[in-house]
Amino acid sequence: MNExxxxxxxxxxxxxxxASSDLLALERTPGDAGLLNNVFRAFHTLKGAAxxxxxxxxxxxxxxxxxxLARARAxxxxxxxxxxxxxxxxxxxxxxxxxxxxxxxxLPPHADARADDIVRLFAPGEHVAAEPRNASGDWAPxxxxxxxxxxxxxxxxxxxxxxxxxxxxxEDPVDWLAGxxxxxxxxxxxxxxxxxxxxxxxxxxxxxATALLAASPQQVQDFVAGRxxxxxxxxxxxxxxxxxxxxxxxxxxxxxxxxxxxxxxxxGRLGAVGRVAASVLRGAGEAALAQAVEDAAAASIAxxxxxxxxxxxxxxxxxxxAQPSSDEAPPAARANAPEEPVSRTLRVDVAxxxxxxxxxxxxxxxxxxxxxxxxxxxxxxxxxxxxxxLKEQHASLDRLVRDLQDAVVSIRVLPLRHVxxxxxxxxxxxxxxxxxxxxxxxxxEATEADKTIVEALFEPLLHVLRNALDHGVEPPxxxxxxxxxxxxxxxxxxxxxxxxxxxxxxxDGRGLDGARIRAAAAARGLGSPETLAAMPDRExxxxxxxxxxxxxxxxxxxxxxxxGMDSVRTAVERLGGVVTLESVPGEGTTxxxxxPYSVIMTRLMLVEAHGQTFGVPFDSIIETxxxxxxxxxxxxxxxxxxxRGKTVPIIDLAGLLGQAGAPAGDEDAxxxxxxxxxxxxAFEVERFGGRMDLMLKPAEGLLACVKGVAGATLMGDGRxxxxxxxxxxxx
Amino acid sequence: xxxxxxxxxxxxxxxxxxxxxxxxxxxxxxxxxxALELADCAFLHTAVIQVILAGRPRxxxxxxxILLQSLLPQxxxx
Numbered sequence: 001m002n003e004x005x006x007x008x009x010x011x012x013x014x015x016x017x018x019a020s021s022d023l024l025a026l027e028r029t030p031g032d033a034g035l036l037n038n039v040f041r042a043f044h045t046l047k048g049a050a051x052x053x054x055x056x057x058x059x060x061x062x063x064x065x066x067x068x069l070a071r072a073r074a075x076x077x078x079x080x081x082x083x084x085x086x087x088x089x090x091x092x093x094x095x096x097x098x099x100x101x102x103x104x105x106x107l108p109p110h111a112d113a114r115a116d117d118i119v120r121l122f123a124p125g126e127h128v129a130a131e132p133r134n135a136s137g138d139w140a141p142x143x144x145x146x147x148x149x150x151x152x153x154x155x156x157x158x159x160x161x162x163x164x165x166x167x168x169x170x171e172d173p174v175d176w177l178a179g180x181x182x183x184x185x186x187x188x189x190x191x192x193x194x195x196x197x198x199x200x201x202x203x204x205x206x207x208x209a210t211a212l213l214a215a216s217p218q219q220v221q222d223f224v225a226g227r228x229x230x231x232x233x234x235x236x237x238x239x240x241x242x243x244x245x246x247x248x249x250x251x252x253x254x255x256x257x258x259x260x261x262x263x264x265x266x267x268g269r270l271g272a273v274g275r276v277a278a279s280v281l282r283g284a285g286e287a288a289l290a291q292a293v294e295d296a297a298a299a300s301i302a303x304x305x306x307x308x309x310x311x312x313x314x315x316x317x318x319x320x321x322a323q324p325s326s327d328e329a330p331p332a333a334r335a336n337a338p339e340e341p342v343s344r345t346l347r348v349d350v351a352x353x354x355x356x357x358x359x360x361x362x363x364x365x366x367x368x369x370x371x372x373x374x375x376x377x378x379x380x381x382x383x384x385x386x387x388x389x390l391k392e393q394h395a396s397l398d399r400l401v402r403d404l405q406d407a408v409v410s411i412r413v414l415p416l417r418h419v420x421x422x423x424x425x426x427x428x429x430x431x432x433x434x435x436x437x438x439x440x441x442x443x444x445e446a447t448e449a450d451k452t453i454v455e456a457l458f459e460p461l462l463h464v465l466r467n468a469l470d471h472g473v474e475p476p477x478x479x480x481x482x483x484x485x486x487x488x489x490x491x492x493x494x495x496x497x498x499x500x501x502x503x504x505x506x507x508d509g510r511g512l513d514g515a516r517i518r519a520a521a522a523a524r525g526l527g528s529p530e531t532l533a534a535m536p537d538r539e540x541x542x543x544x545x546x547x548x549x550x551x552x553x554x555x556x557x558x559x560x561x562x563x564g565m566d567s568v569r570t571a572v573e574r575l576g577g578v579v580t581l582e583s584v585p586g587e588g589t590t591x592x593x594x595x596p597y598s599v600i601m602t603r604l605m606l607v608e609a610h611g612q613t614f615g616v617p618f619d620s621i622i623e624t625x626x627x628x629x630x631x632x633x634x635x636x637x638x639x640x641x642x643x644r645g646k647t648v649p650i651i652d653l654a655g656l657l658g659q660a661g662a663p664a665g666d667e668d669a670x671x672x673x674x675x676x677x678x679x680x681x682a683f684e685v686e687r688f689g690g691r692m693d694l695m696l697k698p699a700e701g702l703l704a705c706v707k708g709v710a711g712a713t714l715m716g717d718g719r720x721x722x723x724x725x726x727x728x729x730x731x
Numbered sequence: 732x733x734x735x736x737x738x739x740x741x742x743x744x745x746x747x748x749x750x751x752x753x754x755x756x757x758x759x760x761x762x763x764x765x766a767l768e769l770a771d772c773a774f775l776h777t778a779v780i781q782v783i784l785a786g787r788p789r790x791x792x793x794x795x796x797i798l799l800q801s802l803l804p805q806x807x808x809x
Contacts, residue, residue, distance in 0.1 A: 174777040188802050194785035197760050202752040
């Protein structure tokens with residue numbers, strides 16, 4: 001995605017969230033002129049931002065909203081409730097557009113029809129003006145088509161309509177555009193048809209200039225600053241959506257390499273190019289194209305002729321370029337793509353950057369001290385001081401690196417406000433659709449957590465709140481009968497507890513009914529009536545997280561779409577957290593997520609298998625056991641051991657990793673016991689090693705295609721340590 | 732003065748600014764069919780360019796500046 005749109009998305013999301021929360025506040029205090037002003041300003045700025053990225057449809061829709069707000073503001077009258085609804089509806093559309101833009105990296109399709117809907121919403125009687133729609137960037141594709149030679153390099157198309165009187169202001173539009181960054185081509189056309197010469201006013205500017213630029217949208221935006229209202233920019237789309245940004249570049253490089261494959265080592269180079277290209281394609285979710293490239297590579301290697309491989313790569317690039325959402329890509333590969341677009345930009349407090357800068361300075365000092373130690377080592381008379389000095393410097397470097405890690409981690413943290421701020425609106429709408437009156441109280445939204453966690457929390461929290469509203473909160477009549485206030489209260493609370501972040505969603509509804517849960521669980525075959533009856537209430541309530549469990553008597557609009565609370569538990573566990581539940585009949589239910597503060601630092605246990613060291617994340621290990629061979633029993637074709645009364649299958653790690661490592665003779669077996677989907681599995685390793693803290697980044701590029709690998713890091717002696725993903729290994 | 736009026740043709744010379752637009756327009760009106768010589772013209776103001784675009788005189792030669800060349804009508808008059 002280009003930075004132009006990236007910046008726009010960042011700002012537009014903030015503005016939309018701001019407008020939404022101000023609208024909700026305005027709904028509670030309808031006469032508040034300050035709030036109305038804020039709402040107006042947010043819409044106005046949003047409209048301006050849409051104009052900058054050439055999103056005419058959005059600007060048009062927001063203009064209609066702005067008109068209504070401006071009228072209310074001018075008349076100093078409260079905004080009617082129905083207009084608040086309409087404003088919120090238009091923000092929904094804006095959010096949908098932003099999501100689409102984030103996904104495809106360009107203006108969303110069919111935006112004009114949606115914009116018409118919004119304009120009609122605010123002015124039902126008025127005819128929707130069709131004129132501005134023609135201005136919505138339609139000129140750009142034609143223009144680009146007239147300049148095919150520049151199509152590859154052009155990043156931005158620009159159209160400039162100078163005001164007719166610009167010559168009087170000493171402006172020369174052509175001269176100005178000639179200085180545009182990365183100018184590839186320019187065209188001039190009359191703004192109005194040329195008059196006969198006799199009636200022409202030579203001092204009235206009557207040209208429209210269009211230009212193709214190879215500069216980044218940001219550079220162009222800087223260049224046109226001050227002429228914004230007369231300039232339209234159209235950002236030219238990059239590679240197909242869904243492909244990793246670098247995929248094209250990598251394939252391009254492979255093609256270049258293929259041009260130089262003659263001579264010794266040709267077969268090796270062909271093989272390497274084929275493997276890289278296939279892996280890139282597979283990583284991009286194009287399994288069919290990857291296979292084609294692999295086949296072509298085999299043909300090329302056999303004949304030592306790069307042509308088949310080169311053609312296959314060309315075809316892959318063209319095919320994907322021509323139809324970004326190719327139907328030929330297998331759905332399974334597509335499913336690997338992240339479902340929700342993840343924001344790629346981060347706003348960081350300057351103080352945190354300053355802390356990093358200070359640390360960088362200290363690390364430079366430590367580096368100099370090491371240089372001094374290196375000099376000492378050369379001097380035989382003073383070398384005896386070396387060990388103590390090195391030890392001291394290691395200690396100080398250790399502290400600095402730890403500080404650096406903390407500082408970097410803290411850059412990635414976001415306040416939970418980012419996710420919490422979306423709920424007031426959603427809760428309001430859900431409550432309205434259920435005919436319930438609910439107040440949402442948000443506490444601790446300044447609590448911080450890692451960006452990954454904050455962003456992934458929305459779905460599970462939404463699910464919990466939906467459930468609370470739908471099943472927890474009683475209808476008004478029932479609440480009245482129970483002497484409860486008619487308005488129910490939902491609490492969304494976050495707090496930092498040690499290295500964990502606790503997020504709670506609590507309602508003051510009817511609470512969970514142990515008997516009903518047991519009945520439902522029995523009906524769905526989650527346990528025999530006897531086992532269920534013997535279960536303590538706490539454990540029975542936990543059953544709502546079991547897959548396939550749902551107590552809703554009827555499928556409502558709000559929840560009960562066949563996805564149960566099990567999806568909540570899965571989502572939270574994926575983040576390394578746990579979900580617990582407390583419920584008091586008649587008083588309410590609290591669902592608590594306990595999540596790690598940061599996902600970056602991973603504690604690893606080192607193990608050896610077939611002479612190679614691997615890292616295993618601590619959080620997937622239950623225990624390590626040294627077992628006597630005699631205690632290991634054959635079980636079917638496999639081996640198993642009884643641990644604490646449970647039979648646990650044993651898997652040889654080296655064998656699993658494709659190394660032929662027969663378990664050693666009669667020494668004790670070293671077992672790492674992990675749990676996978678509730679089932680314990682013991683991995684036999686040759687040796688247990690030490691522990692290690694590590695910044696584990698998700699594997700990317702070629703490593704990402706290898707199942708069972710969570711990532712890799714370098715060890716002190718320069719060896720690469722592969723970190724295993726135990727669940728992935730068995731998948 | 733960067734507009735030279737010859738009996739059979741008009742010629743723009745050097746840097747042609749906004750001030751040259753009106754004389755050029757008048758010359759084109761007074762001498763319909765006159766050709767225009769641009770080979771020695773280094774710069775054209777937008778106002779001058781738009782007179783050329785509107786009047787579409789025959790262009791005997793083009794400026795050396797490639798950008799200016801690309802903005803002027805070509806082919807049908809050359």
